[in-house]
Amino acid sequence: MKRRKKDKTVKRKKESATVKEKVARMLEIPEEIVSDRPKITTVGRKEVFIENYRGIIEFTNEIVRINSNYGIITITGKNMKIREITNEDIIITGDIDNIDYVV
Amino acid sequence: MFLIRLWHYFKGYVIIIVSGFSVEKFINICTRRQILLWDIERLSPTEVTMKMSIRGFKNARSAARKSRCRVRIKEKKGLPYIIWKYKRRKGFVIGLVAFAVLIYLMTSIIWSIEITGNYNINTDVLMEQLNGMGIFRGATKRSIDPKYVADTLMLKNRELAWTGVEIKGTKLLITVREGIEPPVVIPVEQPCNVVAKRDGIIISIMAKNGLTLVKEGDTVKKGQVLISGVLESIHPEFGSKQVHAMGEVLARTWYEAEKEVPVKKINRIKTGLEWNKYSVYFLDFRIRLPLGNNPFELYETGIVDKAPVIGNRFKLPFGLIIEKHYELKEEEQVLDQEQARELAHKMAMDKILEMVPKEAEIVDQQMQVITAEGREYIQVTVECTENIAIQKEIGGN
Numbered sequence: 001m002k003r004r005k006k007d008k009t010v011k012r013k014k015e016s017a018t019v020k021e022k023v024a025r026m027l028e029i030p031e032e033i034v035s036d037r038p039k040i041t042t043v044g045r046k047e048v049f050i051e052n053y054r055g056i057i058e059f060t061n062e063i064v065r066i067n068s069n070y071g072i073i074t075i076t077g078k079n080m081k082i083r084e085i086t087n088e089d090i091i092i093t094g095d096i097d098n099i100d101y102v103v
Numbered sequence: 104m105f106l107i108r109l110w111h112y113f114k115g116y117v118i119i120i121v122s123g124f125s126v127e128k129f130i131n132i133c134t135r136r137q138i139l140l141w142d143i144e145r146l147s148p149t150e151v152t153m154k155m156s157i158r159g160f161k162n163a164r165s166a167a168r169k170s171r172c173r174v175r176i177k178e179k180k181g182l183p184y185i186i187w188k189y190k191r192r193k194g195f196v197i198g199l200v201a202f203a204v205l206i207y208l209m210t211s212i213i214w215s216i217e218i219t220g221n222y223n224i225n226t227d228v229l230m231e232q233l234n235g236m237g238i239f240r241g242a243t244k245r246s247i248d249p250k251y252v253a254d255t256l257m258l259k260n261r262e263l264a265w266t267g268v269e270i271k272g273t274k275l276l277i278t279v280r281e282g283i284e285p286p287v288v289i290p291v292e293q294p295c296n297v298v299a300k301r302d303g304i305i306i307s308i309m310a311k312n313g314l315t316l317v318k319e320g321d322t323v324k325k326g327q328v329l330i331s332g333v334l335e336s337i338h339p340e341f342g343s344k345q346v347h348a349m350g351e352v353l354a355r356t357w358y359e360a361e362k363e364v365p366v367k368k369i370n371r372i373k374t375g376l377e378w379n380k381y382s383v384y385f386l387d388f389r390i391r392l393p394l395g396n397n398p399f400e401l402y403e404t405g406i407v408d409k410a411p412v413i414g415n416r417f418k419l420p421f422g423l424i425i426e427k428h429y430e431l432k433e434e435e436q437v438l439d440q441e442q443a444r445e446l447a448h449k450m451a452m453d454k455i456l457e458m459v460p461k462e463a464e465i466v467d468q469q470m471q472v473i474t475a476e477g478r479e480y481i482q483v484t485v486e487c488t489e490n491i492a493i494q495k496e497i498g499g500n
Contacts, residue, residue: 055134055135056127057127059126059127059130059143059145060145061144061145081144082130082140082142082143082144082153083143084139084140084141085143086139087137
């Protein structure tokens with residue numbers, strides 16, 4: 001319960017381009033380098049790769065909830081593991097069913 | 104993936120079990136502190152297992168306190184732990200290093216010198232020359248320059264036509280070839296005679312220079328002058344002139360050999376019994392292991408050298424010598440006449456072929472059975488054609 005309450009307090013940015021992103025677009029630099037938006041890459045149904053995340057909120061075999069600057073990313077599935085986690089990215093493996101944004 | 108795993112293995116890691124209600128918090132704190140985590144798996148609602156580097160684990164303690172989690176190590180893995188384990192066993196490590204050093208030292212020394220190919224030059228002479236160059240058993244391989252050794256040996260021994268020096272493991276192999284010494288040639292300016300090398304009947308005589316003293320069909324004796332280098336003038340008052348006589352004299356020569364016809368032959372057969380004498384050695388020191396005395400009266404010996412060899416090249420200077428004694432028994436075989444004669448003939452022929460020079464051509468051979476004092480002899484005569492001319496200085500005998 002406490003957790004959910006906390007989720008609401010997380011500051012959420014609007015999905016509009018910042019000045020940094022505008023400059024990057026002008027200079028034709030890939031946006032993900034400068035932006036703080038999460039980048040999610042999936043490979044088949046077995047692997048999810050998330051960059052620019054802020055931290056994990058919940059981790060079980062069935063559900064992984066990850067906090068980002070633009071909301072909580074919820075990944076549901078079975079037998080999920082975190083293969084690797086560093087400050088910048090997180091790799092989740094398992095039988096993935098869903099990747100959701102909870103705003 | 105494999106490379107990463109290998110990297111983790113080299114750096115060392117721990118498998119830990121974190122238990123508590125906010126394991127996620129623990130993970131977040133760790134990632135923020137730049138601690139790499141991998142293979143995170145939920146075991147139960149309160150327990151999570153994960154892998155962490157050794158360095159990270161040292162920092163993780165405060166993270167655990169902060170997140171109110173309990174951390175315990177399930178397993179320590181990787182190379183550093185193995186090293187730590189063996190660091191405590193000092194003797195083992197010292198032994199390992201000593202072993203490696205010893206092997207290296209032992210294999211960088213010449214432990215045996217082998218000289219092959221010398222027939223006329225004594226091995227000891229060559230060995231002494233090698234010693235003079237600082238090469239002996241126990242010399243380091245580095246100090247030997249094969250080219251220098253070969254050159255020095257060639258210079259010191261004129262008989263050598265070729266010398267090969269090779270270091271094979273711990274063995275120094277010296278292979279020499281001896282040249283055939285050129286026959287004594289009388290210089291062309293010097294007058295000489297042509298004399299007979301051995302007895303024979305002249306078949307043909309061809310003088311290139313000088314005066315022939317014999318003719319075809321003549322019987323000559325060894326040493327007899329065939330072509331004279333002294334040319335007497337018709338007019339005695341002019342005296343004589345000496346020339347360098349040359350020529351080819353083909354003659355018929357005979358070689359003869361006699362062998363007794365054996366009545367029986369003794370064959371030596373191994374009985375199959377065997378007795379071994381063991382001794383251990385280090386360099387030239389040999390210690391016999393006491394194991395009784397040789398029980399056989401008649402025996403044959405074979406020597407087996409069991410020295411430890413590293414990689415079939417590096418022979419070490421110690422080992423075990425087994426002298427194998429095989430018991431023999433003699434068996435008499437009675438030969439019938441034909442067999443016996445054949446055997447005697449064969450032996451006689453072998454003897455003759457040793458006597459006949461290579462350039463001679465065998466024309467005819469005869470066999471004769473002689474009976475004397477109740478024994479039989481086989482006499483073989485071989486008739487050859489050969490050049491019996493040989494140059495010899497005038498006046499000398």
